[in-house]
Amino acid sequence: MNPSLPHIYLARHGETAWSASGQHTSVTDLPLTERGERSAALLVGRLAGVRFDLVLCSPLLRARRTCQLAGFSDRAEIEPRLAEWNYGQYEGLTTPEIQGQRPDWELFRDGCPAGESIVQVAQRAEGVIQRLRSAGGNGLVFSSGHILRVLAARWLGLDAACGRLLFLSTASLSILGYDHNLSEPIVHLWNDARPANV
Numbered sequence: 001m002n003p004s005l006p007h008i009y010l011a012r013h014g015e016t017a018w019s020a021s022g023q024h025t026s027v028t029d030l031p032l033t034e035r036g037e038r039s040a041a042l043l044v045g046r047l048a049g050v051r052f053d054l055v056l057c058s059p060l061l062r063a064r065r066t067c068q069l070a071g072f073s074d075r076a077e078i079e080p081r082l083a084e085w086n087y088g089q090y091e092g093l094t095t096p097e098i099q100g101q102r103p104d105w106e107l108f109r110d111g112c113p114a115g116e117s118i119v120q121v122a123q124r125a126e127g128v129i130q131r132l133r134s135a136g137g138n139g140l141v142f143s144s145g146h147i148l149r150v151l152a153a154r155w156l157g158l159d160a161a162c163g164r165l166l167f168l169s170t171a172s173l174s175i176l177g178y179d180h181n182l183s184e185p186i187v188h189l190w191n192d193a194r195p196a197n198v
Helices: 017-021 034-041 043-047 061-070 095-101 118-135 145-155 160-165
Strands: 008-012 054-057 139-143 173-178 185-192
Touching: 008 043, 008 061, 008 145, 034 043, 034 061, 043 061, 043 173, 054 061, 054 118, 061 139, 118 139, 118 145, 118 160, 139 145, 145 160, 145 173, 145 185
Parallel strands: 008 139, 054 139
Antiparallel strands: 008 173, 173 185
């Protein structure tokens, strides 16, 4: 990585009961599981030594607790636009359950009834990106899987729906940045969830 250019670290929250079961979780404010707490705490060592000019966190409990366990709660600013994709009527349902009602459903194409569309989520992600870029230095973001996938796609200048190609594990760390200059956004690291067994 070019140390003279900013890097944006993305930390997905630790495991919750619903992330473990595959249930869509947006506004349901679940705590981390014991495993989620342990894996979130491991972020301390993985982020050690990195200087951050801006630390942003979703308002949801799972992200705030991950931020706290990683050692950044005293510096983090709550950013409402980092809340997870609102799943509306699909809240708490798994993808197979949704597709049992609507076989051709795909989140990044169809959005959620009484929830958000991909356009709405992309607008929120773009607002966060503008804030991170205007800070001018390294940034750290704690949030949830789908909003972070959309944020990464838009960072790269791709259609927000390309986020469907970017899987994220719980308590994973990813790094966005630039190649040669600020006009060349890239992904430096994606979905680093080691150590795998906690």
